Amino acid sequence: MQFIFDLDGTIVFNGKKMSTLIADELVALKEYGHDVTFASARGIRDMLPVIDERLHDVRLIGANGAVVWENQKLRRYVDIDHETFRTVTAILKDIDATYLIDGHWDYSIVGDEEHPFLPMINVLQNAKDVSVDELQFISKLLVLECGDPTPLLDQIPTLNITRHRYRDEARFDLTGENVNKRAGFQSVCAEDYIMFGNDLNDLPLFQKAVHSVMIGDFAPLFPYAKEQIQLNARTEATIVETIRSLKEKHTI
Structure with a gap:
C-alpha cells in the first residue's frame, strides 16, 4: 500500500526535524513492505532537512505537486511558463x-x-x-x-x-496551472493510497484516498477524513499507533 504524509503540522511540528519516534515507525513501515511518500508545500531542498536521513530515498512531492523527486533524483516537474x-x-x-x-x-x-x-x-x-x-x-x-x-x-x-x-x-x-499534490502523485503512481494531512493543500489527496487521517481540526477536511488525531501531548504517539495499525490492516 502507498502511504502519503504531509510534513508541516502532520508529522513535522514547529519547523523542526521529524522526531525519532515517528521516523522509526516510518522506517518500519517501509521494511514491512509498504511505500512511503512525503508531499509538501516545501520545495525538495527544504523538505530534506526535516526528514530523517534514512528516508531520503523515498518519493518526495514538493512545491504542492510541481516537483516529484525519487531516489534522490528529479523525476518530474511542472513549471510556470x-x-x-x-x-x-x-x-x-x-x-x-x-x-x-x-x-x-x-x-x-x-x-x-x-x-x-x-x-x-x-x-x-x-x-x-x-x-x-x-x-x-x-x-x-x-x-x-x-x-x-x-x-x-x-x-x-x-x-x-x-x-x-x-x-x-x-x-x-x-x-x-492544475498543480496540486494529488496530481503530482498520480503523475507517477496510479495505486491506491492512505493519506495523512492537516491543511487545505492536502484536500485533493483526501478526496481520493482509500483511508485518510486528519491531524488537528480543519473543517474542510472533515467530510473526507476517516480518522482524526487531536493535537495534544500524545499526538506523535497516536500517529505512530495509527500508522502501526494501518500497516498491519492493509495488504501490501
Whole structure:
C-alpha cells in the first residue's frame, strides 16, 4: 500500500526535524513492505532537512505537486511558463511583494532579504540564491508579504497558474496551472493510497484516498477524513499507533 504524509503540522511540528519516534515507525513501515511518500508545500531542498536521513530515498512531492523527486533524483516537474511568470512578477512588483522563486533546487529572493521566514530556506546550505535567468525552471512562487493583493487575485483566473492558500497564514504559493499534490502523485503512481494531512493543500489527496487521517481540526477536511488525531501531548504517539495499525490492516 502507498502511504502519503504531509510534513508541516502532520508529522513535522514547529519547523523542526521529524522526531525519532515517528521516523522509526516510518522506517518500519517501509521494511514491512509498504511505500512511503512525503508531499509538501516545501520545495525538495527544504523538505530534506526535516526528514530523517534514512528516508531520503523515498518519493518526495514538493512545491504542492510541481516537483516529484525519487531516489534522490528529479523525476518530474511542472513549471510556470515564461509569459505567465512575467505577468505575475510585474504585478508582484506593483504591490511591493517579497517573494521566493523556486527552481527544483536553487532559488531567487525578490524584496526584503531580511524577511523572518527566510532562515527556513536552504537550511542545509546546499543550494544557491541565483538570478532568475540561472534557474532551470520555475516550480513555485512563494509570496511572503505584499501590499493589497487584489490586482494579483483578480488576474489569477485568466492566467495559467494555481494559488495555494493556508489557514492562519498571510503568505501563499503560486504554481503552474492544475498543480496540486494529488496530481503530482498520480503523475507517477496510479495505486491506491492512505493519506495523512492537516491543511487545505492536502484536500485533493483526501478526496481520493482509500483511508485518510486528519491531524488537528480543519473543517474542510472533515467530510473526507476517516480518522482524526487531536493535537495534544500524545499526538506523535497516536500517529505512530495509527500508522502501526494501518500497516498491519492493509495488504501490501
